[in-house]
Amino acid sequence: MKLLKFLFVGIFFGIVLVKSEAVSWYRIFEMFKFQSFHMYGIIGSAVILGIIAIWVIKRTGLKSIDKESINIPPKDKGMFRLLIGGTIFGFGWALAGACPGPMYILVGTGVFSMLLVIGGAILGTFLYGLLRDKLPH
Amino acid sequence: MDAILQPWPWYVSGPLITLVMITLIYFGKTFGMSSNLRTMCSLGGAGKYATFFKLDWKAQRWNLTVVAGAIIGGFIAVTFLSDGSVIDLNPKTVSDLKALGFKNAGATLLPPELYDWDHVWSLKGLLILVGGGFIVGFGTRYAGGCTSGHAITGLSNLQWPSFVAVIGFFIGGLFMTHVLFPLIFTA
Numbered sequence: 001m002k003l004l005k006f007l008f009v010g011i012f013f014g015i016v017l018v019k020s021e022a023v024s025w026y027r028i029f030e031m032f033k034f035q036s037f038h039m040y041g042i043i044g045s046a047v048i049l050g051i052i053a054i055w056v057i058k059r060t061g062l063k064s065i066d067k068e069s070i071n072i073p074p075k076d077k078g079m080f081r082l083l084i085g086g087t088i089f090g091f092g093w094a095l096a097g098a099c100p101g102p103m104y105i106l107v108g109t110g111v112f113s114m115l116l117v118i119g120g121a122i123l124g125t126f127l128y129g130l131l132r133d134k135l136p137h
Numbered sequence: 138m139d140a141i142l143q144p145w146p147w148y149v150s151g152p153l154i155t156l157v158m159i160t161l162i163y164f165g166k167t168f169g170m171s172s173n174l175r176t177m178c179s180l181g182g183a184g185k186y187a188t189f190f191k192l193d194w195k196a197q198r199w200n201l202t203v204v205a206g207a208i209i210g211g212f213i214a215v216t217f218l219s220d221g222s223v224i225d226l227n228p229k230t231v232s233d234l235k236a237l238g239f240k241n242a243g244a245t246l247l248p249p250e251l252y253d254w255d256h257v258w259s260l261k262g263l264l265i266l267v268g269g270g271f272i273v274g275f276g277t278r279y280a281g282g283c284t285s286g287h288a289i290t291g292l293s294n295l296q297w298p299s300f301v302a303v304i305g306f307f308i309g310g311l312f313m314t315h316v317l318f319p320l321i322f323t324a
Binding site for chain 2: 002003005006007008009010011012013014015016017018019020021022023024025026027028029030031032033035036037038039040041042043044045046047049050051053054057062064065066068070072073074075076077078079081082083084085086087088089090091092093094095096097098099100101103104105106107108109110111113114116117118119120121122123124125126127128129130132135
């Protein structure tokens with residue numbers, strides 16, 4: 001089962017994000033209030049270790065599990081879309097207290113009203129897809 | 138076992154998130170949760186309305202599987218791996234929240250004032266959840282990624298677009314928390 005390994009990654013991801021409290025609306029509020037190091041520590045240590053790990057992968061030319069060369073797609077550029085899109089995302093992140101990973105995890109914790117947030121997020125993505133050619137990037 | 142049941146400190150959680158990212162990269166994929174929202178649009182037939190959604194969703198099955206796992210992981214974490222500890226928030230955060238009308242901050246993962254069904258079924262409650270989700274979905278696609286794709290993977294891969302996007306995340310989050318919250322929420 002090729003997909004099974006991804007199920008396990010997801011399960012692990014869900015557990016880590018709940019146990020770290022990174023899925024908590026309160027922790028995100030606290031972060032934006034600069035009243036705790038907790039979230040900065042999580043993101044900061046993940047990124048610092050990530051920089052080292054990706055550097056090692058590139059240096060050693062590590063192959064993927066399917067023996068293919070690893071390439072991490074570069075992010076699309078465009079100052080306007082990054083800054084404006086990012087800011088809009090930030091509004092929602094603080095308001096709903098959930099980004100696109102935690103919203104699923106939180107459903108698993110039993111908060112079914114989160115399905116409304118997910119529904120909204122799907123609609124928001126849909127609207128972006130409709131307007132994509134008309135929006136400045 | 139106690140250490141597992143209690144909340145995990147940042148220096149354990151952060152590296153474990155790196156492990157998730159690296160595992161997905163090793164599996165030949167990438168860590169980006171918001172892409173699933175686009176896939177779900179495609180699954181729902183959005184390809185009829187915009188070429189942006191004309192994609193082979195089967196190629197994204199792996200990521201939908203991560204989503205399914207994440208839901209299961211959330212369930213496992215609260216059911217078997219928690220001792221019911223309250224979130225150890227800064228007392229200042231708790232009192233700031235009280236001033237905004239949020240009681241017992243940290244007793245649950247999410248504020249009942251927003252997520253309990255009693256509060257959801259009001260115009261304001263619905264607008265906050267559906268509207269909040271809506272701008273998360275719109276903004277993340279416009280910016281080309283969310284916390285996992287930009288803040289974790291993009292920054293780890295030293296991508297300047299991700300750095301700009303994360304600055305945007307914070308401009309929005311700070312404005313919402315400091316300027317709009319006092320207007321939206323009043324005790």
